[in-house]
Amino acid sequence: MTDLNSIQENKYTAGFETITDSESFEPGLSEDIVKKLSALKNEPEWVTEFRLKAFAHLQTIKEPTWANVNYNPIDYQALSYYSAPKYRNKEDIPQEILDTFEKLGVPLHERDSLLGIENKDENIIPTVAVDAVFDSVSIATTFQEELKKQGIIFCSISEAIQEHSELVKEYLGSVIPSKDNYFACLNSAVFTDGTFCYIPKGVKCPMELNTYFRINARNTGQFERTLIIADADSYVSYLEGCTAPAYDENTLHAAVVELVTHDRAEIKYSTVQNWYPGDENGVGGVLNFVTKRGLCKGESSKISWTQVETGSAVTWKYPSCILRGDNSVGEFYSVAVTKGKQQADTGTKMLHVGKNTKSTIISKGISFGDSSNTYRGQVRIGKTATNSRNYTQCDSLMLDNSKAITIPVVSQHNNSSIVEHEASAGKLSEEALYYLQSRGLDEENAVSLVVNGFCKDVFQKLPLEFAAEANQLLNVTLEGAVG
Amino acid sequence: MLVTQEFTVKVDGNTILNDLTLEYGPGIHVIMGPNGVGKSTFAHALMGNPNYDTEGAVEFYGKDLLAMETYERARAGLFISFQTPTPIEGLSNFQFIRQAMVSLNKNNNIKENLSNFRQSATDLGLGSEWDKKQLNLEASGGEKKKNELIQLEMLDPKLAILDEPDSGLDIDAIKILVEKLRAFVDKGDKTLIIVSHYAELITKLSPDTLTILDKQGNAKQTEDIQVAYDILENGFNG
Numbered sequence: 001m002t003d004l005n006s007i008q009e010n011k012y013t014a015g016f017e018t019i020t021d022s023e024s025f026e027p028g029l030s031e032d033i034v035k036k037l038s039a040l041k042n043e044p045e046w047v048t049e050f051r052l053k054a055f056a057h058l059q060t061i062k063e064p065t066w067a068n069v070n071y072n073p074i075d076y077q078a079l080s081y082y083s084a085p086k087y088r089n090k091e092d093i094p095q096e097i098l099d100t101f102e103k104l105g106v107p108l109h110e111r112d113s114l115l116g117i118e119n120k121d122e123n124i125i126p127t128v129a130v131d132a133v134f135d136s137v138s139i140a141t142t143f144q145e146e147l148k149k150q151g152i153i154f155c156s157i158s159e160a161i162q163e164h165s166e167l168v169k170e171y172l173g174s175v176i177p178s179k180d181n182y183f184a185c186l187n188s189a190v191f192t193d194g195t196f197c198y199i200p201k202g203v204k205c206p207m208e209l210n211t212y213f214r215i216n217a218r219n220t221g222q223f224e225r226t227l228i229i230a231d232a233d234s235y236v237s238y239l240e241g242c243t244a245p246a247y248d249e250n251t252l253h254a255a256v257v258e259l260v261t262h263d264r265a266e267i268k269y270s271t272v273q274n275w276y277p278g279d280e281n282g283v284g285g286v287l288n289f290v291t292k293r294g295l296c297k298g299e300s301s302k303i304s305w306t307q308v309e310t311g312s313a314v315t316w317k318y319p320s321c322i323l324r325g326d327n328s329v330g331e332f333y334s335v336a337v338t339k340g341k342q343q344a345d346t347g348t349k350m351l352h353v354g355k356n357t358k359s360t361i362i363s364k365g366i367s368f369g370d371s372s373n374t375y376r377g378q379v380r381i382g383k384t385a386t387n388s389r390n391y392t393q394c395d396s397l398m399l400d401n402s403k404a405i406t407i408p409v410v411s412q413h414n415n416s417s418i419v420e421h422e423a424s425a426g427k428l429s430e431e432a433l434y435y436l437q438s439r440g441l442d443e444e445n446a447v448s449l450v451v452n453g454f455c456k457d458v459f460q461k462l463p464l465e466f467a468a469e470a471n472q473l474l475n476v477t478l479e480g481a482v483g
Numbered sequence: 484m485l486v487t488q489e490f491t492v493k494v495d496g497n498t499i500l501n502d503l504t505l506e507y508g509p510g511i512h513v514i515m516g517p518n519g520v521g522k523s524t525f526a527h528a529l530m531g532n533p534n535y536d537t538e539g540a541v542e543f544y545g546k547d548l549l550a551m552e553t554y555e556r557a558r559a560g561l562f563i564s565f566q567t568p569t570p571i572e573g574l575s576n577f578q579f580i581r582q583a584m585v586s587l588n589k590n591n592n593i594k595e596n597l598s599n600f601r602q603s604a605t606d607l608g609l610g611s612e613w614d615k616k617q618l619n620l621e622a623s624g625g626e627k628k629k630n631e632l633i634q635l636e637m638l639d640p641k642l643a644i645l646d647e648p649d650s651g652l653d654i655d656a657i658k659i660l661v662e663k664l665r666a667f668v669d670k671g672d673k674t675l676i677i678v679s680h681y682a683e684l685i686t687k688l689s690p691d692t693l694t695i696l697d698k699q700g701n702a703k704q705t706e707d708i709q710v711a712y713d714i715l716e717n718g719f720n721g
Contacts, residue, residue, distance in 0.1 A: 430533070435569040438530050439579075439638065440557035440586035449582060453573025453617075 011479055015246030015276055018100045018216050024083040027219065029076045031055055034189050037082055041158055044165055054178035054188035063182045067345040068374040068405060069314045071287060074252060081190045083217035084137040093139055101132050104243060106212045108132055108140045127465065129154055131211045135220060136192035143207065151200040154209055157225050160196035167198060171229055175258040175295045183254040184291040191225035191256065199234040208237050208463055215244035215251055215286065224255040230265035232298060237268040239466055244276040248284045250313060255290045263298030263325065270462050272470050275311035282341030285313025292319035296328035304331040305348065306461045308470040310477045313342060318376065320349035323357035330359040333458040337477055338371035338402065347376040352385035361392040364455050367402030374405040379419060381412045388417040396425045397454050448478050484508050485642055485674065489539035492521065492528040499524045501700035511668055511688050512676045513711060516696030517719045522678045526563040526644040531556055544641060558587055560641030564631040564648055570619040576630060577614035580637050587638055596637070603633045606659060625651035632663060642674040649681045661687045682715040
């Protein structure tokens with residue numbers, strides 16, 4: 001068994017721990033902790049109020065139990081709600097933290113983003129700007145100045161609360177109220193850091209905005225809070241990546257991500273989720289309990305979620321769209337891979353409110369070993385959403401003793417709309433594997449080609465740089481899943 | 484060089500092929516037999532299809548073929564064509580060939596390979612977009628056969644067993660098939676084993692040996708090719 005474990009851990013290349021001096025809260029969750037957190041961050045009163053209200057509501061509600069997942073009860077009093085590496089200013093970031101992000105391939109120095117480009121012309125616009133979050137704090141945000149020239153705000157949410165308080169106040173909790181669900185409520189009380197983006201009217205963001213979340217501290221919850229606003233006629237592509245060390249204990253990650261698009265604006269939000277999945281026996285791993293929702297507020301606006309989910313011990317996540325503006329468009333493209341003892345209950349909600357709204361859902365679930373993989377989707381076409389359309393396709397591919405469950409719920413409240421649903425479920429074809437092996441591919445490569453082909457529709461939706469990473473991640477995930 | 488000794492193949496305990504002792508050296512060989520005697524089984528059992536249990540010994544260029552995994556057999560230089568090749572969603576024909584060539588340690592120059600692939604597809608009348616089409620998906624029976632032939636050309640094995648490569652092809656395509664098979668053998672030191680009922684193909688290829696499988700699962704190998712023509716004229720019981 002030891003051998004298997006070490007193999008499994010080796011496969012998860014991001015499973016290392018960074019030893020650094022850090023400042024953490026004592027474990028425990030209370031009103032005092034919430035106040036202490038808010039004070040530490042020197043927040044305006046309205047934020048403290050926002051937190052305290054959420055905390056008060058939290059005392060009256062319970063964790064949801066309807067998801068198709070099992071995990072040991074979370075002792076919220078045993079968790080620490082803040083952990084940050086010690087350093088004085090951004091010029092003084094400890095080397096080990098810089099090394100950590102370098103090892104993870106996250107460029108923290110602006111010049112690094114240009115490496116690999118032979119002609120280092122000063123006018124070359126880099127392709128990706130990064131906000132790097134380490135446990136409870138944002139470490140660095142690149143190309144802020146460059147982006148500022150076009151009026152784009154790209155910074156940590158903590159900084160935004162200080163610098164752009166009115167803007168944050170207008171939108172924070174406007175898409176996901178703190179009472180939405182248990183984990184969103186918890187996050188609203190104790191959120192630490194995350195990213196804030198504002199794209200002004202008529203601006204097409206010239207680079208991909210990327211936030212990289214790294215959990216490092218043990219027994220610390222990570223409560224990321226991200227807010228992205230695309231004003232009228234603007235466009236932004238945002239990428240999110242994440243990893244964590246291989247610890248024996250579960251780590252809680254309860255994020256809230258809110259997106260708002262105004263008239264004719266578009267947000268393309270892509271996630272490659274690679275939190276530590278736990279070991280072969282289901283020990284350790286991240287509990288990924290995330291609430292993500294976008295509001296297509298303006299007419300003809302568009303929000304597109306693309307996710308590649310390979311990590312986490314337990315995933316509970318339904319990136320959704322509220323299509324309020326007439327002619328607005330919501331999309332959800334998902335690849336969820338589970339192996340070993342991993343459990344994923346993921347999907348989306350498409351809530352059609354405006355006229356002529358359109359949504360597309362393509363979900364690909366792949367399960368290996370003893371894992372379980374549930375697609376849960378809700379499409380609601382309201383009375384006012386006349387002439388709307390939804391197309392849903394969910395496919396699952398299974399191997400070994402794994403389980404795949406599909407739970408689509410559709411409710412339609414007008415007669416002029418069309419909802420289409422297609423689903424397929426199948427075992428990985430032995431015949432296909434044999435065919436590929438007869439051409440010299442070993443079993444792992446053969447499985448990888450079949451699975452990659454199965455996911456192709458979704459991978460094509462990822463930005464180019466990310467697609468390659470997702471592909472590689474998928475292949476690493478498949479190694480050791482087979483055999 | 485492929486040598487089988489007392490090679491027996493069973494499916495669920497039922498003997499399909501019985502004690503075959505055969506030898507195939509460089510050149511062209513034809514296997515004939517009535518329907519359902521296990522001609523395809525012979526090819527797939529040699530390739531290591533997990534549905535078959537094998538006994539006896541098979542030597543492939545000095546190696547113990549039966550001890551190898553399917554992909555190792557392919558890497559050792561064995562190729563079989565499939566009667567009904569398996570479709571794979573989202574995998575393009577060329578992507579597949581590329582991966583196979585990497586696995587087989589063949590030419591790794593993508594540009595050259597793509598150009599060769601396109602040439603081969605054009606020769607067979609498969610159109611200029613063939614490299615982008617999904618593997619064996621939305622292709623006709625004849626197109627799939629042709630795609631197997633492209634693989635033979637690109638993967639360049641030492642020994643190929645082609646299972647009715649002519650079925651589903653029209654006269655013109657068969658002409659090209661014969662040319663391509665000739666060209667393959669003319670590279671030298673190549674062994675080609677063809678399973679076929681088609682008189683013209685056999686005549687045109689003028690094989691070196693003929694193997695006849697019977698319903699009891701026995702085989703007879705002969706260099707007397709006249710036997711083949713007699714069968715084609717009079718049937719297996721003639």
